[in-house]
Amino acid sequence: MNLGVYNKEGVKSLVMFNMDETPIYFDMQRNATYHWRGDRSVSVVRTNGFKKRVTVCLAISSDGRKLPPMIIFKRKNPPTNPLSKHVVVEAQTNAWITEGLMKTWIGKIWKKIDLPPNIVKLLLLDHCSAHLKDSVAKAVKENGHIDFIPPGTTSLLQPLDLMINKPFKENLKDYMQSG
Numbered sequence: 001m002n003l004g005v006y007n008k009e010g011v012k013s014l015v016m017f018n019m020d021e022t023p024i025y026f027d028m029q030r031n032a033t034y035h036w037r038g039d040r041s042v043s044v045v046r047t048n049g050f051k052k053r054v055t056v057c058l059a060i061s062s063d064g065r066k067l068p069p070m071i072i073f074k075r076k077n078p079p080t081n082p083l084s085k086h087v088v089v090e091a092q093t094n095a096w097i098t099e100g101l102m103k104t105w106i107g108k109i110w111k112k113i114d115l116p117p118n119i120v121k122l123l124l125l126d127h128c129s130a131h132l133k134d135s136v137a138k139a140v141k142e143n144g145h146i147d148f149i150p151p152g153t154t155s156l157l158q159p160l161d162l163m164i165n166k167p168f169k170e171n172l173k174d175y176m177q178s179g
Helices: 099-108 134-141 159-178
Strands: 013-025 053-061 070-074 088-092 119-125 145-148
Touching: 013 159, 053 159, 070 099, 088 099, 099 134, 134 145
Parallel strands: 013 119, 070 088, 119 145
Antiparallel strands: 013 053, 053 070
16 A cells, blocks of 8 residues: 655655544443452352443544544434533444444544645554445545554554553543542
8 A cells, every 4th residue: 555655854744543442331340359268259249230331432643642532322322412522422222333333433533633734644443344344445535544454463453452442441440430
């Protein structure tokens, strides 16, 4: 793929963006319990929310930008009161990313990234089936470029998996348990 990226004195440079989805469960329990050493069973109390979740689409860039998140609720229609003007709120019956929701993300977030004309935008995605649709690639290419992380290397090469998703979930878990 020729992106037309030139040297520092040249005309163009590149900013890479990475977008990925992560599930957020309403009942975010700690991964540890306190019990007597050697006990064969440990009772864990759960709420009714342990299977309820939303999907949060996070995106970051190589120049340090954090793009607005998109939250996908598990329902037929999005909530009527949006959380914030800085958060995109959508709905899907399983709270999964779909081809249509990818196109929504592209329209509401990707296309609104304002860069000077000498900067090339590259969106880096994993091999999620919704990411691989021709209509998604076409929509991204109207306002930048798209490339994919090789299958089987997501946990090694995807910036969101490596540095953002886990701390995001841990901070959210701490916040939910503190009050």
